[in-house]
Amino acid sequence: MVNQGQSSIFSRLAVYGALSLAALYFLTPLFVMLLTSLKTLEDIRSGSLVSWPEEITFEAWQMAWTSACIGVDCGGLKGYFWNSISMVVPAVVISTMIGAINGYVLTQWRFRGSDVFFALLLIGCFIPFQVVLLPMARTLGFLGLAGSIPGLILVHTVYGLAFTTLFFRNFYIAVPDELVKAARIDGAGFFTIFWRILLPISGPIIVVSVIWQFTQIWNDFLFGVVYSAGDKQPITVALNNLVNTSTGIKRYNVDMAAAIIAALPTLFVYFVAGKYFVRGLTAGSVKG
Amino acid sequence: MSGLKIEQIHKKFGTTHVLKGIDIEIEQGDFLILVGPSGCGKSTLLHMIAGLESVTSGTISIGDRDVTHLSPKDRDIAMVFQSYALYPNMTVRENISFGLSIRKVPQQEQQKTVQRVAEMLQIEPLLERKPAQLSGGQRQRVAMGRALAREPSIFLFDEPLSNLDAKLRVEMRTEIKELHHRLGTTMVYVTHDQIEAMTLGERIAIMKDGIIQQFGSPREIYDNPVNQFVAGFIGSPSMNFIPCSVISMDNGHGVEMENEAAKFVLPLGRSEPALESRVGKTVLLGIRPEKITHHRASDVGSAGIHQASCRVEIVEPTGPDTLVFVKLNGVSTVCRVDPDQAKKVGENIDLMFDMNRAVFFEAEKGTRIC
Numbered sequence: 001m002v003n004q005g006q007s008s009i010f011s012r013l014a015v016y017g018a019l020s021l022a023a024l025y026f027l028t029p030l031f032v033m034l035l036t037s038l039k040t041l042e043d044i045r046s047g048s049l050v051s052w053p054e055e056i057t058f059e060a061w062q063m064a065w066t067s068a069c070i071g072v073d074c075g076g077l078k079g080y081f082w083n084s085i086s087m088v089v090p091a092v093v094i095s096t097m098i099g100a101i102n103g104y105v106l107t108q109w110r111f112r113g114s115d116v117f118f119a120l121l122l123i124g125c126f127i128p129f130q131v132v133l134l135p136m137a138r139t140l141g142f143l144g145l146a147g148s149i150p151g152l153i154l155v156h157t158v159y160g161l162a163f164t165t166l167f168f169r170n171f172y173i174a175v176p177d178e179l180v181k182a183a184r185i186d187g188a189g190f191f192t193i194f195w196r197i198l199l200p201i202s203g204p205i206i207v208v209s210v211i212w213q214f215t216q217i218w219n220d221f222l223f224g225v226v227y228s229a230g231d232k233q234p235i236t237v238a239l240n241n242l243v244n245t246s247t248g249i250k251r252y253n254v255d256m257a258a259a260i261i262a263a264l265p266t267l268f269v270y271f272v273a274g275k276y277f278v279r280g281l282t283a284g285s286v287k288g
Numbered sequence: 289m290s291g292l293k294i295e296q297i298h299k300k301f302g303t304t305h306v307l308k309g310i311d312i313e314i315e316q317g318d319f320l321i322l323v324g325p326s327g328c329g330k331s332t333l334l335h336m337i338a339g340l341e342s343v344t345s346g347t348i349s350i351g352d353r354d355v356t357h358l359s360p361k362d363r364d365i366a367m368v369f370q371s372y373a374l375y376p377n378m379t380v381r382e383n384i385s386f387g388l389s390i391r392k393v394p395q396q397e398q399q400k401t402v403q404r405v406a407e408m409l410q411i412e413p414l415l416e417r418k419p420a421q422l423s424g425g426q427r428q429r430v431a432m433g434r435a436l437a438r439e440p441s442i443f444l445f446d447e448p449l450s451n452l453d454a455k456l457r458v459e460m461r462t463e464i465k466e467l468h469h470r471l472g473t474t475m476v477y478v479t480h481d482q483i484e485a486m487t488l489g490e491r492i493a494i495m496k497d498g499i500i501q502q503f504g505s506p507r508e509i510y511d512n513p514v515n516q517f518v519a520g521f522i523g524s525p526s527m528n529f530i531p532c533s534v535i536s537m538d539n540g541h542g543v544e545m546e547n548e549a550a551k552f553v554l555p556l557g558r559s560e561p562a563l564e565s566r567v568g569k570t571v572l573l574g575i576r577p578e579k580i581t582h583h584r585a586s587d588v589g590s591a592g593i594h595q596a597s598c599r600v601e602i603v604e605p606t607g608p609d610t611l612v613f614v615k616l617n618g619v620s621t622v623c624r625v626d627p628d629q630a631k632k633v634g635e636n637i638d639l640m641f642d643m644n645r646a647v648f649f650e651a652e653k654g655t656r657i658c
């Protein structure tokens with residue numbers, strides 16, 4: 001008995017120790033970045049990587065946002081940040097909406113071959129980006145969307161559909177058939193049932209889909225670098241270009257500030273909705 | 289006027305043939321029970337009446353209107369599901385009025401209907417709650433309420449009481465029966481509970497393997513089952529089936545019985561023409577537990593009633609009666625005796641066999657002989 005109590009304390013200590021180490025490992029880079037971004041250049045040259053700044057300044061942030069040079073254009077990340085926003089928001093909304101409708105059809109309005117269709121769609125989750133690069137480039141060119149933000153929206157929507165459909169299908173499969181049958185007897189049609197019965201109970205899975213899609217699309221580099229050009233590039237590509245544009249001296253503080261700015265929205269989404277993500281993934285069916 | 293007419297309905301899911309030619313016709317206002325063991329196709333048939341499942345072949349008419357190919361909303365039906373299927377995001381009030389609002393009934397009238405239904409089912413205090421905040425019995429009432437909000441030409445119930453505890457089930461059973469008297473609307477009620485079937489039904493269709501075994505009134509089915517399956521399915525405890533050989537006696541036929549103590553003959557006290565060709569062969573005697581009772585002096589000497597002594601193997605008191613199990617021809621046989629007259633295990637009890645309602649089945653096939 002005594003032994004058991006002791007060993008439980010030990011195993012608890014071990015678990016917390018391991019968790020703290022992991023947290024330290026992942027948080028240290030972020031901490032160093034934050035520290036560096038708040039220093040002046042001289043400060044960086046004179047001090048060590050983790051030394052506290054002599055004076056805290058937001059100059060580097062200011063510069064990264066408005067005046068850092070990206071290629072030949074010295075306007076900072078600002079424009080590219082909005083590029084990313086105007087790409088991510090529609091792509092997330094559209095892919096989540098269509099994913100929800102797909103999931104609804106695949107579970108509640110089964111048709112001949114719907115299982116095969118779903119299996120094929122699942123393959124979409126495993127197709128590497130590289131495979132679709134060239135065909136997609138041709139398609140975008142054909143549609144006249146090459147090098148534009150709508151083009152990127154299309155690419156991300158199509159690519160994300162496999163995932164969003166999977167999320168919603170697995171959520172709706174747990175919704176009792178009788179719910180939809182009852183609504184049909186009450187006289188509700190396809191879209192009424194979707195809007196008034198299913199969507200209102202889909203909160204948890206919408207959160208999952210939005211977080212997933214938002215992080216995926218915001219962080220994407222490959223599609224961004226391939227399918228966009230000039231001032232239509234998303235922030236990830238701009239960040240890369242900013243770091244690689246040499247203007248004589250290497251401004252580490254600006255690079256770090258820029259990197260944090262580029263990562264901020266995903267961090268924000270994670271902090272605001274992270275706990276709903278786990279909850280949504282494990283959410284069961286409906287009580288009723 | 290016909291309430292519901294089902295003609296030669298077949299249903300196949302891929303290659304599995306679930307319903308194999310169902311024919312049912314009931315009058316308007318009848319209470320029809322579909323009863324049968326799990327997986328026999330009751331829900332499938334009900335869903336086809338509702339239009340939630342397509343028919344493979346055959347026709348369905350509700351109140352003289354062919355609805356075979358109409359969608360559920362055009363069939364003028366209301367349904368209560370086994371899982372209740374309340375809309376989880378809506379309050380009880382919204383659940384009840386949902387169908388009305390879809391049908392564009394004016395707001396004021398909707399509220400009046402909700403009020404009427406809530407009063408009828410005594411769920412007024414629950415109107416603003418969500419389904420998750422209700423107990424099982426309350427949900428069941430709300431599900432009934434949602435069906436009652438409309439005035440359909442037929443109500444469909446799919447095992448609406450199977451998720452309730454025993455006491456509530458009995459109460460709701462009575463309430464549904466009252467409701468039927470009050471509304472006078474045709475009702476189709478699916479259950480696998482034979483007591484529910486007997487107490488509620490005016491017409492009972494007993495299904496097995498996608499076929500209707502027998503269709504009739506509770507009395508007909510109880511007294512005159514068409515085969516061993518129906519005889520065994522209806523009635524609790526179940527009818528006894530005792531293999532025995534038929535003999536010819538002075539005053540008709542009889543069957544031979546054997547227990548630990550002795551061999552004896554149970555005379556029918558009448559001559560059954562159908563048994564004549566089976567003299568000397570083995571048949572199944574079907575006799576209900578309440579027809580094997582304790583010794584009653586008043587019955588001694590009555591036609592078709594015979595007394596024999598048997599050893600008690602098991603005793604199960606149920607309250608009003610005690611079930612006594614004895615062994616006849618090697619099968620355990622249930623007898624329903626007065627608690628005061630029951631004997632202990634191992635003792636002998638004098639039992640009176642009333643053969644007037646006894647029925648006979650073919651030993652293998654279970655088809656009725658007489």
Ligand SMILES: Nc1ncnc2c1ncn2[C@@H]1O[C@H](COP(=O)(O)OP(=O)(O)OP(=O)(O)O)[C@@H](O)[C@H]1O
Binds near residue numbers: 304306328330332333
């Ligand atoms: N969509 C379907 N696809 C294939 N087979 C089905 C489908 N729906 C039902 N079945 C089969 O049809 C048969 C009858 O099912 P049904 O649900 O009507 O049974 P039931 O009599 O209502 O049983 P229970 O009392 O368990 O509810 C079962 O064997 C079932 O497996």
Ligand SMILES: [Mg+2]
Binds near residue numbers: 330331332
């Ligand atoms: Mg069923």
